[in-house]
Amino acid sequence: MYVAHVGDSRIVAGVKNRYNRIEPKALTIDHKPSNRSEIERIEKLGGQVLYKNGVPRVVWARTKHSHTGPVRRSTHVDHIPFLAVARSLGDLWSYQFEHEDYLVSPEPDITHHIIDPEHHRFLVIGSDGLWNMMSVYDAVRQVEKYSWERANKSGGRLLSHTISKQLVQTTINKWNARSLRADNTTAITIFFEFPRS
Known part of the structure; x- marks a missing residue:
């Protein structure tokens, strides 16, 4: 099997x-963001894990709602503790263009x-x-x-x-x-x- x-x-x-x-x-x-190996993988890609209500979550870095125009390095972002899983299918928001990989990995x-x-x-x-x-x-x-x-x-x-x-x-x-x-x-x-x- x-x-x-x-x-x-x-x-x-x-x-x-x-x-x-x-x-x-x-x-x-x-595959949870409390696993040491998953934390290391996420941080290596420039991501982070934060706690929300006592639960470790992968952080979603998104532009502020008030932002308009192109996203630059100087663009202000909100860091939102988002998903309580470190791997899943379909979380395209977590793609890191700089590293060409996903914070929330689809790799089984x-x-x-x-x-x-x-x-x-x-x-x-x-x-x-x-x-x-x-x-x-x-x-x-x-x-x-x-x-x-x-x-x-x-x-x-x-x-x-x-x-x-x-x-x-x-x-x-x-x-x-x-x-x-x-x-x-x-x-x-x-x-x-x-x-x-």
Whole structure:
């Protein structure tokens, strides 16, 4: 399995260990402006990371709203702590002409993983709204528990869409319990079902 990842959504595998317990194995590293390597890359391109409401963000240097005419070195700019991700697709505003590169990079991390039918059970792909409220351990435990319950009630079929829905609902309930406005929350659960010989 190849994984091409950019941003702060996360992919976690549920993997059976030697004690027959399912454990989480993160397959991606979040591209956040709190990561030392991402800060160094951004600063090397002339950008910066500032905190806003306790969250590190990539700074958007934009001309003041009152500015008219061409942009020169003497043009006054506002420095706005903007995005809480260090890599994403489509953030053209972050292009640095001087360095011919993006502060918010579209370059993915690409990894290769061998799926072992004896150990790999499922993947959980979730947006940051999911992972901000739920640990990888809690997510894997919930998928493991729910998949067994559903498999036993549905004649052996794993209903991954209902498991994903439950992950999202559990997360939204956690956002609400903390009286916080929920971040976008998406989950996809993929089960590995291997043919039996």
